[in-house]
Amino acid sequence: MSVSNLALRWVQGFPKQNIDFIDNSTICYTCGNYLIFVNIENEKRYLLQCMSGKVGALATNIPFQVVAFSDRKLKPSIYIYTFPELNRKAKLKGHAQLDYALLEFSYCGTYMASYSAIPEYELMLWNWEKRIILCSRLQPGVEVSQMTFNPMNWQQMCLSSASALTIWNIERSDKTYYLKPKSVNLPAEDGTYICEPDGMFTYTEVKDTIYGPELLLSSIAGLVGIEAETFKPKDDLHPLVHPTTHCWNSTNELYVSCEEGHVLLINAENLLVTVLSRIAQVPQDENIITLLPSSTVAEEKWTQRGVNEEIHSKDTSINTMAFHREGLFVSGNDGIVHSFIVKEVNYTVKDYFDVQEPIGNIIFSPDYKLLLIETIKGSVYTYSFDEEPKVETILDAYDGYIQAVDFITPGNKYCMSVTILGEICIWLLENGSHVSKLHLRTEVNDMACCPSSLSVAVGTNEGYIQFLDVTDVALPQVAHSVFLTRSSIQHVHYDQKGQYLITGTSDGHIFILNANPSQLFEVLGFTEINDYIEQMSVIYISETKLLEVMVFVKTSESEKSRLEIFFLPEATLRDPGKCCNERGRLKNDFFERKIYEINHPLTSVLFDLNCEQLYGYCSHVPYICSYDIPKKNSEVIVLQPKIKMQSRHFGTGILCLSSHGKWLASTAKDGILSIRDINNLETFAQIQCHSYQAQGIRSLAFSLDGRSILANGREDGTLVCLRWKKLTESLAQEAAKHFHTFLDILKGSIAKENSALLKMRENQISSDLAAKQSVFYKVKPKIVRFSLDEYSDVDGANEQEITWIEKKDDEAVQQEIKKFKGKKNEIKEGMKTLAKIIQKMMEENDLAPEIAQLEQQEYTLDIEEMKKLYDENDKEEAKIRKETEMGNLAKLYLWNILKEECWDSMTIKGQGLMSFHTKLKVQNFPMKERTPEELKELETVLRIRKLEVAELKLREQILEAPSSASLLTPVKSQEEEEEEDDEEEDEVEEEEVSTPFYLLGSLCTSFTTNTDMLNSQLELHTREEKINQIILLKDIIYQVKIIFNREFDATFEQKKLEIARVREKNIRIQEIIMDLDLGEEVWQPEIEDCEKPDLILTVEDNEIKVEKYLTPWQKEQAAIAAALELERLLLAQKDDSRRRALMEMMHGVLEVKKEDILKMVIPQPSFMVSKVEEVWNDDERKRVKEYEKKVKELNEEKEKYKKSLDAELKKIQGSIEELTQAFDDNLKKLFERKVLAEMVINQEELKIANLIFSLVLDEELNTRELGLNNFLERKQTAKKNTSKEVFVARDEVDTYRENYDNLVAEDKVIERGFKKEFVELSSHHAEILIKLFKRRPRMAKQRVQIESTTPFGTRIGSERLKKDNLAQIMKAMDDLDNVNHMPEGLDPGIWQYFCAARRTKIENEQRVKRKAAGLLEMQAFLRRRIEEDEKIQSDIDKIFQELFVLQKDRSNYQMDLTVQFLLKQGQVETEDLQFMIGFSDFIIINRSIIEDLNKAIRTQGMKKVANLVEKKNYQKGISQIEWDHKKMEMEMEDLTQRSWDIQMLFFSRAHQRYISEDDHEITIGFQISQMEQSLAALEKKHKKDVEFQKRLFKDLRKINTKKDIANYILSCNLHEHLVCNSERKHICQSFGLPLTYEKISRERNEATLQQQKLINISKEQFEQISILQAEVERLRMKTFPALIHM
Secondary structure, three states: OOOOEEEEEEEEOOOOOOOEEOOOOEEEEEEOOEEEEEEOOOOOEEEEEOOOOOEEEEEEEOOOOEEEEEEOOOOOEEEEEEOOOOOEEEEEEOOOOOOEEEEEEOOOOOEEEEEEOOOOOEEEEEEOOOOEEEEEEEOOOOOOOEEEEEOOEEEEEEEEOOOOEEEEEEEEEOOEEEEEEEEOOOOEOOOOOOOOOOOOOOOOOOOOHHHOOOOOHHHHHOOOOOHHHHOOOHHHOOOEOOEEEEEEOOOOEEEEEEOOOOEEEEEOOOOOEEEEEEEEOOOOOOEEEEEEEOOOOOOEEEEEEEOOOOOOOOOOOEEEEEEEOOEEEEEEOOOEEEEEEEEOOEEEEEEEEEOOOOEEEEEEOOOOOEEEEEEOOOOEEEEEOOOOOEEEEEEOOOOOOEEEEEEOOOOOOEEEEEEOOOEEEEEEOOOOOEEEEEEOOOOEEEEEEOOOOOEEEEEEOOOEEEEEEOOOOOOOEEEEEEEOOOOOEEEEEEOOOOOEEEEEEOOOEEEEEEOOHHHOOOEEEEEEOOOEEEEEEEEEEOOOOEEEEEEEEEOOOOOOEEEEEEEEEHHHHOOHHHHEOOOOEEOHHHOEEEEEEEOOOEEEEEEOOOOOEEEEEEOOOOEEEEEEOOOOOOOEEEEOEEEEEEOOOOOOOEEEEOOOOOEEEEEOOOOEEEEEEOOOOOEEEEEEOOOOOOOOEEEEEEOOOOOEEEEEEOOOOOEEEEEEEEOOHHHHHHHHHHHHHHHHHHHHHHHHHHHHHHHHHHHHHHHHHHHHHHOOOOOOOOOOOOOOHHHHHHHHHHHHOOOHHHHHHHHHHHHHHHHOHHHHHHHHHHHHHHHHHHHHHHHHHHHOOOOOOOOHHHHOOOHHHHHHHHHHHHHHHHHHHHHHHHHHHHHHHHHHHHHHHHHHOEEEOOOEEEOOOOOOEEEOOOEEOOOHHHHHHHHHHHHHHHHHHHHHHHHHHHHOOOOHHHHHOOOOOHHHHHHHHHHHHHHHHHHHHOOOHHHOOOOHHHHOOOOOOOOOHHHOOOHHHHHHHHHHHHHHHHHHHHHHHHHHHHHHHHHHHHHHHHHHHHHHHHHHHHHHOOOOOOOOOOOOHHHOHHHHHOOOHHHOOOOOOOOHHHHHHHHHHHHHHHHHHHHHOOOOHHHHHHHHHHOOOOOOOHHHHHHOOOOOOOHHHHOOHHHOOHHHHHHHHHHHHHHHHHHHHHHHHHHHHHHHHHHHHHHHHHHHHHHHHHHHHHHHHHHHHHHHHHHHHHHHHHHHHHHHHHHHHHHHHHHHHHHHHHHHHHHHHHHHHHHHHHHHHHHHHHHHHHHHHHHHHHHHHHHHHOOOOOHHHHHHHHHHHHOOOOOOOOOHHHHHHOOOOOOOOOHHHHHHHHHHHHHHHHHHOOHHHOOOOOOHHHHHHHHHHHHHHHHHHHHHHHHHHHHHHHHHHHHHHHHHHHHHHHHHHHHHHHHHHHHHHHHHHHHOOOOOOOOOOOOOOOHHHOOOOOOOOOOOOOHHHHHHHHHHHHHHHHHHHHHHHHHHHHHHHHHHHHHHHHHHHHHHHHHHHHHHHHHHOOOOHHHHHHHHOOOHHHHHHHHHHHHHHHHHHHHHHHHHHHHHHHHHHHHHHHHHHHHHHHHHHHHHHHHHHHHHHHHHHHHHHHOOOHHHHHHHHHHHHHHHHHHHHHHHHHHHHHHHHHHHHHHHHHHHHHOOOOOOOO
């Protein structure tokens, strides 16, 4: 097949990024992979497609009429196109790897800035005309949201992000460019300014110097790198304002808005930040223009409202800014455009108009007559600053992305689209202009236009099918609505004749509806699919009168695809009552259903029009396949591909069939649309209409005539209409034939159904009018606004409405109720009887005991519900049990960890010891075992200390060895030597006994710890000595604890022994108390709980207060043990004769003890009880006397025994008291030892803390020094770079200055040569020619009108303006070169030569001016580099000073040790509390030493007076000589050092001048007087300038008034001309000559373009000829003098 071509017809889309002007009447914005240019005046559109993908950043250059944009691909490029030709002018390739975030043109010149996004974050400055990168700068990790050039100075830029704002200065030295950033210090969120300190030279607060020198927080934190310069503690971090947008004003200042609502004014030169404050509100009587959008028609109405009407958002954050003469225009989420009138540091606010939606960007046209407003949604409006402000809508954006597109029948005039939020737009197919709009206020999933009528079916997310009437495309409306189901409707399809509508829902329901409006869109029935519906295809076969529905479902198997095809006879569909059951479900007997499988996954499947083949798009492989549909009948039919064609797409794709069934369109995520022949699947047309970055195309639609194709993007919001640019005749004829045949077939039905739609519209209008009349006086008009919140209201309404399925179910239920009414009544009566029985049972249950009562749930008769409740109970019980088990397990795990860490690891557990009679409690020291590493470290330290001690003793012996003179002393006897040794030993013992404890700083010797290995506190200077001292002190603490714990253990053993003794004595006391029957309790001491720490982890059974849970096995074992115990007790209670006889005869004992005397009783004679005393006989009286005598003796014995027992009891109790009191005394001593031990431990820990503090201080000083050294290295590296830059810049300046001097000299040579060449002329002619030679043309002022409208005035600095200025001068020279100005009598040849020489002179002067400007710029650049170099040098000097101070502090604190002393009471007491603070010159020693020394001095002083007097003079002479010698040596060293310092001293000329002057006060006074004179002159000049500016402003206001009057007159004339023009245009259109005018305009346009090209060529040739002439003239002037031919 021959290749055909597709072309763009139009593109519809709305800006999602910033929009910009390309000229005064044309705007430009990006949409997907297109650039759309819209002419505001005539609404003409231009399209520019980016073929490499989605368009990224965009920028326009108004003076040069070019637009720049970047693509979004790997290693993107920047393209520059001219406008309106849309020819590519340049392609720029930078360093970006992924994307360009921002592009910006300078306001003058050919400069453009670009900022690339992740990963490089690079700012680049381009010369886009020469296509070169001038300079670049990396900013790793810095994301920028806005980038702007200073309109008044292209060498300044501002880059802002959400957290920072930076001013960039572009510095130039000849042809070299540099980017220099300056970060702006932003204020805090509350608007207060925070003074940022210098990171490396700011110290902490002033503190006592005893704790070390003042250090940086970064040094204390241990930072030494770059982090040390920027480190801030958490408390010093204050949240700063967050910039949102900024803009420049005409005085090189920046306005910046912040998220917090502040407006900042920043001076770009000194970076001074000022927070502007609002001082006034909008006047109450002022009205602003407000947009009132309509919900049904695509029209906007603007009205005026008072400012007090709050109908917009409460969010007043600013999103955009634009500067104008009338103020600073701002806008944001509130939708109102405000004007801030700034005066000094305050501003007032004026509201202009309200668009009722958040605004994303505002921008002024180049002539500042129009304000363009872009909303976040994408709508665009303009506001004109005329006498009567006017707001016009340029673009009215729709809500959300386009969900579906289709052509309105017959498909050659209109098309329509619907968004996901339910906004329907109708477009004119010819040019894509907007016709009308309808907002359904609901989420939409699919849409389809009916082929047989002007109706549209829309499937919503709430389950509605809404039918729209589009007979009047200017006013579409909802004609009918069907609520099918509560699940969302995903698919809506008509058959090709428009007789039936098939819909698919998200839950697998397929509904069949009558598509005719005359039948009121009747629902015929539904069926179900078990899986999710991916795609549907509907074909009506006229020959068999079958409606075939293909459903592509989503399966769980990823490697297969499943299709279901339904064959619905038309005859059955005409009678829904037969083909559907009472619930509306299609009966399986009335239609055929087949299932097909494909052994590879597909993403899209389609029928052909004959239902003989399927076409599928494969997902895992890039192929499009066709499948034959077999006619066999089986459960599952596997389809095999017939044709397999490579798709040449990537990603998941979709297929679409043309209306005549001959073309198959395929597309995927790559955005490429391919048109294929359905017979062989070969591509004959292809076009890139969307980008792969926006996920390609969502949906496609062919028109009925095949001439147009609609495609909407998935994520770019772009609607593209394609047309055939080239199509073979056979293909075109096939499509046209089908179109005409289709219209002929459906012509009658279309007219019939459209008339039905008109009736429905009339009925709807009449009902609406009646409803409006009923509520006209009740409801006030209000502004209609739609948002996502309204969709929730729609959902609430849907819940109250009944769906079609629910209606059918209700009807079926009603029929069943009527059918089974009698049976239902019987069941109800039985249920009532059963309810009465259960109610009676429940009343009886309430009267039963609580333990016997049943729960309420037990009475339920619903077995399923009861089972469900039981299951829930079991689940809840299992859940609680599991949670409890997991909680117990967590607690057990925590217990094990705590026990291991705090108990098992302790070699000595924490234990207490209580006294017997007081509450005194002494605890031991819990201790862990020392680790092997600690022991090894201690051993190493001890070994080192032993070596040091041995080395010290050896050194002392060497130093104290007898001198050579001692060898001459007489030899002592052995007895004398032994006596001396004894005396030395006694002295050593006395020294050891009297060793002062104050040097140790603790009482550790009280515990006999070895302190020999400790270093003296006065000798701890190095880090190693301090660390070793800490280890030894920790060992002393450990030994003290060990010693005390031993004493504690001994005392505890003593207490256990005393308790055992008391227990033994208490046994006897208990016996005595029982014998004496005193009834007293025996005091028995026991071991307390705190004394038995092991009992803490043991839980006894009596401690558990709750009932123990026993498992069934435990219960069984407990029952067996109880039975055995009962059996044992029964056996023990059996008859025992031996024990009974002992108890009866001898009272249970075999021997009577002395203790039993108290229990003895004399038996009384029996007759004393039975007889009276008067009847006793003598024998009985004798027996009574004996009885009384025995009783008396027994009582006496008892009294004696009781007294002895009482004495024994008191003795035993006294002994117990003595024992316990002695233990309590020992415990008090142990407590005192504990206090002493804690005192020693605290003293040693205090020494350790001081040593650790000194170590930390040393580390901080080292960190500070290392940080300063690193900072010094960076500064020195920067110093090398700046020195190199200064050297290079100075060299370039010298070279440039030499060229400039040569050019000036050449100019002077030209002037002198001119005078010499005309020497032979007469003096009259020579004088005239010299005057004419010096004469220059006057240039008229231009652009007066633009300067009066733009707030920035003329923007200088452009190379193009310089060239234009030179061209204007040369053009003005043509008038001076006219023969009319030639002096009379002068030869024309001489005049021509004179004119050429004058032109050469002028060109040379212009070159000199340019050179001079360049030299000034280079000198300024050199001066800035020198300032940077000097600043870095000053920083280096400051760092050296800091290092010097730090080293001094380090040496001081290394020598100034912290020593701990033990002072006696009274040594620190002073009178009147007058304490001395400075003790630097004091030494603390024991008072006894001073006293002993005084005694020795007194005794020995007199003996040495004579020797001292004798030796005085001799020693004085020796000392004087030695002192003179040392003095001379020190003077020599000082002189040597001074000479070296003088040689190295920097002695500048300023120093020399200062030294040479005698009176410095006169010099200072002279300088002050000069400065005062300069200041007075400046003030005088400033006053003159102010007066001049006032007069100039007054004149400009007068000119402005005149111009306003002239503009008004021109506007009136323009209005009249426009009326005439429109009348003539109407006349011309009535004569039918548009084609002729278009041809004439096209020919004129081509002629204009050709003329412009010739002009450009002639300009280039003229420049080349001028250059050559200048070169010839320069060469000729080198050979002067020259002879002139007269």
